[in-house]
Amino acid sequence: MPTSKRLYGNRLAILAPLATVVVLASLALAFFQAPIEADQGFSQKIIYIHVPLAITTLIGFIYGGICAIQYLRSGNPRDDLRSYTAIHQSLIFCIGALLTGMIWAKASWGQWWVWDEPTLVSFLIVFLLYCTYQPLRFSIEDPERQSRYAAVFAVVAGAFVPLNFIAVRLADPLIHPRVLGTAEGGLTNGMKPAFYLGILGALLLFFTLCRYEMANKHTRAQLKALKRRFGQDAPARAGRSSAPEVPAQ
Amino acid sequence: MSAPEQARATVPRSSQASVPRQVGTLAATRAVLGKELRLERRAPQTLVAMAIFSATAFVIFHFALQRDTLEGGLAAGVLWVTLTLAALLGIGRSFVADRDEGGLDGFLLAPVDRTALLAAKVLTLLVFLVAIELVAVPLFALLLLEPTPSAGQWLQLAAVLALADIGIAVIGTLVAAMAVRTRARDLITSILVLPLCIPLIIGASQASEPLLSAGTGGAPARWLAVLALYDLIFGLLAWALFDYLVED
Numbered sequence: 001m002p003t004s005k006r007l008y009g010n011r012l013a014i015l016a017p018l019a020t021v022v023v024l025a026s027l028a029l030a031f032f033q034a035p036i037e038a039d040q041g042f043s044q045k046i047i048y049i050h051v052p053l054a055i056t057t058l059i060g061f062i063y064g065g066i067c068a069i070q071y072l073r074s075g076n077p078r079d080d081l082r083s084y085t086a087i088h089q090s091l092i093f094c095i096g097a098l099l100t101g102m103i104w105a106k107a108s109w110g111q112w113w114v115w116d117e118p119t120l121v122s123f124l125i126v127f128l129l130y131c132t133y134q135p136l137r138f139s140i141e142d143p144e145r146q147s148r149y150a151a152v153f154a155v156v157a158g159a160f161v162p163l164n165f166i167a168v169r170l171a172d173p174l175i176h177p178r179v180l181g182t183a184e185g186g187l188t189n190g191m192k193p194a195f196y197l198g199i200l201g202a203l204l205l206f207f208t209l210c211r212y213e214m215a216n217k218h219t220r221a222q223l224k225a226l227k228r229r230f231g232q233d234a235p236a237r238a239g240r241s242s243a244p245e246v247p248a249q
Numbered sequence: 250m251s252a253p254e255q256a257r258a259t260v261p262r263s264s265q266a267s268v269p270r271q272v273g274t275l276a277a278t279r280a281v282l283g284k285e286l287r288l289e290r291r292a293p294q295t296l297v298a299m300a301i302f303s304a305t306a307f308v309i310f311h312f313a314l315q316r317d318t319l320e321g322g323l324a325a326g327v328l329w330v331t332l333t334l335a336a337l338l339g340i341g342r343s344f345v346a347d348r349d350e351g352g353l354d355g356f357l358l359a360p361v362d363r364t365a366l367l368a369a370k371v372l373t374l375l376v377f378l379v380a381i382e383l384v385a386v387p388l389f390a391l392l393l394l395e396p397t398p399s400a401g402q403w404l405q406l407a408a409v410l411a412l413a414d415i416g417i418a419v420i421g422t423l424v425a426a427m428a429v430r431t432r433a434r435d436l437i438t439s440i441l442v443l444p445l446c447i448p449l450i451i452g453a454s455q456a457s458e459p460l461l462s463a464g465t466g467g468a469p470a471r472w473l474a475v476l477a478l479y480d481l482i483f484g485l486l487a488w489a490l491f492d493y494l495v496e497d
Contacts, residue, residue, distance in 0.1 A: 072490075125447050131440075132437070132440045132441050135433070135437065136431065139433045139437055140430065140431050145430065148493050148494075148496070149430070149494065151493070152423075152427065152490045152493050152494060153427070155486065155490060156423065156445070156483075156486055156490065159482060160448075166448075167447075167452060167479075168448075168451065170471065170472075171451050
């Protein structure tokens with residue numbers, strides 16, 4: 001079986017340093033250049049981490065849904081892998097957004113959890129829904145069916161995300177600072193560069209981690225193929241995995 | 250009639266007999282729905298369990314909350330938690346008989362649109378939900394609800410129940426079709442249905458809260474619209490995605 005030399009690594013070699021530089025630059029701007037907010041003081045700085053994480057989470061979940069649609073149309077296992085890694089990484093970012101959101105809530109309202117904060121509550125619901133993605137995959141043995149059902153789940157959940165936000169937001173009085181809506185409400189000019197660079201940094205970090213995970217999966221598949229080529233039997237896996245199997249290129 | 254004419258007249262009939270007759274989606278839906286209802290009528294299982302569960306849940310809520318009467322938001326919460334969990338029982342049974350007895354394979358072999366199966370299953374679940382609500386909601390009013398709603402409020406509550414039921418039936422069918430092919434069917438059904446139902450429960454309890462409070466408040470139109478939007482979007486999604494769940 002021919003193995004390709006061109007892995008994901010070469011693009012990773014550009015993406016990873018770029019993500020590092022942008023994330024560090026946005027943090028530097030946030031801590032040293034952006035003004036201290038009058039109301040909340042230093043604790044307001046967490047928005048430069050919290051909001052980018054939250055936005056990236058949502059983009060990641062919806063990207064996972066789009067890849068799932070592509071998988072259902074094409075049947076290409078790579079699309080399934082893309083969808084899987086996007087959802088996997090978004091789930092990790094979602095935990096980050098929830099934790100930073102809780103820290104922010106503690107700092108500005110004095111409580112770790114506030115129910116009348118619609119965005120945070122929406123994130124919890126979305127988190128609970130996507131937590132079922134891995135158990136669902138895990139409970140289906142046939143790999144092809146696993147991918148297909150996971151794709152159906154990813155599309156349904158991707159559509160669920162905006163609907164859930166509408167429902168939760170309508171249910172609660174608005175107290176969350178609208179950082180992006182309402183004509184740039186809340187953000188002064190001094191804060192904007194750090195904020196937008198923060199979003200860019202989180203997105204770059206997200207795609208770097210996705211690529212990294214995909215490169216990992218492909219390398220493993222190639223290693224398995226090489227072992228098979230040199231007469232070794234691929235080691236029998238103990239137990240099943242919820243991750244999609246990729247064919248070696 | 251001369252011999253060639255007779256031959257011509259018989260040709261279409263014989264060719265018709267060799268090609269399988271195409272059954273319309275509507276007829277197939279009616280057939281599957283009829284099968285489901287007949288099954289439940291001859292060996293009542295799911296409906297009985299759902300009704301008993303609802304009644305027991307009301308008793309449990311009485312003791313757990315230590316309240317003799319409920320009203321407003323608390324009443325809406327108890328009603329919707331009970332109905333959602335009762336629906337979960339029906340959802341869990343939805344495709345089990347078809348898989349165990351080979352009904353699903355039989356359906357897939359038949360030359361009919363797969364949407365018929367989706368429609369029939371959604372309608373079955375809807376019929377089950379309406380049936381247990383006809384028992385559970387009056388029972389709830391009798392046991393726990395203190396200010397009895399007016400006739401107009403009952404009608405509005407029926408509208409809220411219908412809109413929420415459609416959503417639960419669509420989501421339930423989609424998840425049941427997925428979960429029936431997994432190893433941990435019951436676990437997957439519960440953990441998937443509940444988060445997907447949260448927006449429905451938000452809408453339904455917000456809409457029914459004023460109906461269950463003292464006073465003459467009506468259901469806010471905005472929440473009915475949210476429920477209807479949810480039903481519409483998930484209905485379209487289920488229609489688009491169901492084929493992928495029953496492909497093999």
